[in-house]
Amino acid sequence: MRQRAALGETTGLAGRLLTPEVDGQQVAWPQALAETAARLRQIIDQHGPQAVAFYASGQLLTEDYYAANKLMKGFIGAANIDTNSRLCMSSAVTGYKRAFGADVVPCSYDDVENSDLVVLVGSNAAWAHPVLFQRLAQAKRDNPRLRIVAIDPRRTATCEIADRHLALAPGSDGGLFAGLLNALAEAGACVDGFRDGPQALAAARGWDVARVAAFCGLPADEVAGFYREFIAARGRSPSTPWESINPPAAATNVTPSSTSIWPAGSMAAAAAAPFR
Secondary structure (H helix, E strand, O other): OOOOOOHHHHHOOOOOOOOOEEOOEEOOHHHHHHHHHHHHHHHHHHHOHHHOOEEEOOOOOHHHHHHHHHHHHHHHOOOOEEEHHHHOOHHHHHHHHHHHOOOOOOOOOHHHHOOOEEEEEOOOHHHHOHHHHHHHHHHHHHOOOOEEEEEOOOOOHHHHHOOEEEOOOOOOHHHHHHHHHHHHHHOOOOOOOOOOHHHHHHHHOOOOHHHHHHHHOOOHHHHHHHHHHHHHHHHHOOOOHHHHOOHHHOOOOOOOOOOEEEEEOOOOHHHHHHHO
């Protein structure tokens, strides 16, 4: 199996903005800064300070954040500034709290080595998480039983280590997971006691393999194969993070995040430590 780190592919210059542009034309930095200042001044004069907002990167230095806040609050006169360092996790925190009752990541790195099945949902880990990707690749080399399923409309570098790539239609992942829940219920592999369990199962009922395949644009045998793998690994699991959660605090209708990793199968008790 061919494998590559893929990190170097993210450092190329193709497609990157290497010089300032104004209205699609390359200009020198002094002109770009002057034009930016003039247009901001025009907006503020016409609509007031509240018409301006800054959305800053999550990778700035402390001094850079200070300067950006001073510009926004001290000079422009509005508090409309936020950064990716907070907003990028807001959806994940909401999902974790609804699903698990707390803002806690539902697995640990030890799960990588202790799993029989890892499901990557919309995650190009080879590029976005290269260290974790290398650990996963090493775990697969060390454990021939480990199966990896990549769920992503695109065929990314991560798919190179996947045993199954489900290239479903964009926006159809909800149907795939509704079908998975339905398959788990039919196999008697669901955990009882979750607060919204009956409602979730009722909503998933009817999402059989044929319906899921048509909705997601996938071959029916690929969908059925994924469900069988998940149920088989789930059945061998002596301890999973989901079973260690206090049931009343958990909901079951949260869609996995776009960069999630689902470990399933033979996980050691230590892997469930966050919920014990």
